[in-house]
Amino acid sequence: MRSSSRVVGALLTATLLAAALAGPVGAQHGERLYRVTIINRVDRGQPFTPPLIATHSGNVHLFRVGSPASSGTQEIAENGNLAPLLAALSADPAVSDVVAAEAPVVPRRSPAFGTFDDEVTLMISADGDAGFLSWESMLICSNDGFTGVDSLALPAEIGDRSSMLTAGYDAGTEINTEDFADIVPPCQGLIGVSSGESGTGTTNPALAEGGVIHHHLGIAGGGDLVRKVHDWNRWVARIVVERTG
Numbered sequence: 755m756r757s758s759s760r761v762v763g764a765l766l767t768a769t770l771l772a773a774a775l776a777g778p779v780g781a782q783h784g785e786r787l788y789r790v791t792i793i794n795r796v797d798r799g800q801p802f803t804p805p806l807i808a809t810h811s812g813n814v815h816l817f818r819v820g821s822p823a824s825s826g827t828q829e830i831a832e833n834g835n836l837a838p839l840l841a842a843l844s845a846d847p848a849v850s851d852v853v854a855a856e857a858p859v860v861p862r863r864s865p866a867f868g869t870f871d872d873e874v875t876l877m878i879s880a881d882g883d884a885g886f887l888s889w890e891s892m893l894i895c896s897n898d899g900f901t902g903v904d905s906l907a908l909p910a911e912i913g914d915r916s917s918m919l920t921a922g923y924d925a926g927t928e929i930n931t932e933d934f935a936d937i938v939p940p941c942q943g944l945i946g947v948s949s950g951e952s953g954t955g956t957t958n959p960a961l962a963e964g965g966v967i968h969h970h971l972g973i974a975g976g977g978d979l980v981r982k983v984h985d986w987n988r989w990v991a992r993i994v995v996e997r998t999g
Contacts, residue, residue, distance in 0.1 A: 785881040787999040788908060792889065793873040793992045795919070798863040799945045799983035800990065801870075802891035802901065803834040804855035809880035809887050809908065811848045816888040816904050819967050823925040827890060827967075831900040831925035833955045834892045834938050850884035853877070858894065858944065859991075865946040877998075880908060887995055895941040895984045897961070898928040899970050901991050909997040916996075919989040922972070926965030928957070932977030936961060949978050 792805050808816070816839070817827050826839025836854055843849045853876050860870045878887070886905040893899035901920050909916050924930070934942055939953035975981030 786879060786908070786997060788878050788880065788887070789875060789996045789998050790878055790887065790889075791873055791875045791994045792859060792891070793994075794859045794861050794990070795992055796861045796986045796990055798861050799895060799947070799980070800986050801858045801860040801864060801866070801894045801940075801944045802991065803830065803894060804836070804857055805859065805874060805876070805889050805891045805902075806830070806836045806840060806852070806854045807876060807878055807887060807889045808843045808852045809850040809878055809884045810843075810846070810905075811850075811883045812886060812905065814843075814846060814848045814886070814888070814905075816843075816890055816902065817900075817923070817967055818904065819923070819969065822966050823927050827900070828898070828925055828927045828957070830890050830892050831898040831923075832892075832928050832957050834894065834940075835955070839890065848884075850880045850882065851878050858940070859891070860944055864944060866944040870944075884908075889993060891991075892938070893922055893970070893990070894938060895945060895979060896922075896970070896973070897930045897932065897936055898925040898963075899923065900925060903993055906993070906995065909995060912997050912999060914997050915994060917992065917994045920991045920993060921988065922970035922986060922990045924965075924968050924970040926967055927963055929961045929963050930974070931961065932974065932979040934978040937978075945983065947978075947980060947983055951978075 829835040890902035934949045934951040942948035973985040
């Protein structure tokens with residue numbers, strides 16, 4: 755991992771643990787190999803947590819619009835914590851491989867660009883009937899926003915590629931206060947807009963929403979978040995999957 759600033763340390767603690775746990779999973783499988791590149795398309799103010807990707811059969815779903823978020827998706831969307839979802843996927847026999855990145859993916863105009871990249875490339879394997887790939891990352895400057903893809907069909911032949919743009923989603927689990935006190939700490943340091951509040955990496959029951967996953971309406975700018983800085987256009991990321999072997 756590239757050298758990181760202190761503000762990222764708390765959020766990445768669980769992520770680095772997840773990445774360490776993910777390594778042996780990939781080593782134990784191996785019929786088909788894929789290169790997965792995830793690119794942050796936001797102009798400036800919306801970094802992603804390190805992506806968590808998985809290959810799996812058709813009966814596995816990381817998330818579905820219109821359905822309640824799983825506890826693993828809630829932890830990613832609210833707290834940037836990959837560990838619960840990684841543990842659940844690693845224990846699922848319908849999941850072939852799970853891989854986690856080690857660093858956030860930041861926009862090119864972010865103050866943190868240069869320390870981090872605006873894209874990440876991961877290698878993952880798939881075997882048996884694992885014909886799909888899914889991915890999740892938190893939208894760091896949000897209460898419970900995330901991006902990703904559920905069940906993208908894996909390319910069939912060596913050299914084939916699949917690519918798609920991904921939207922921003924709201925997990926429906928936390929009220930969108932847009933207050934830095936209710937948002938993970940790295941948002942302020944990575945983007946350079948700060949109120950001096952410490953932020954939080956844990957779920958606050960007082961903000962529980964009890965909704966379902968839906969397309970995120972974007973940053974309203976009613977709290978500490980600034981619409982012209984932290985908001986995004988329709989698409990927030992691109993994922994490219996290539997079969998390499």
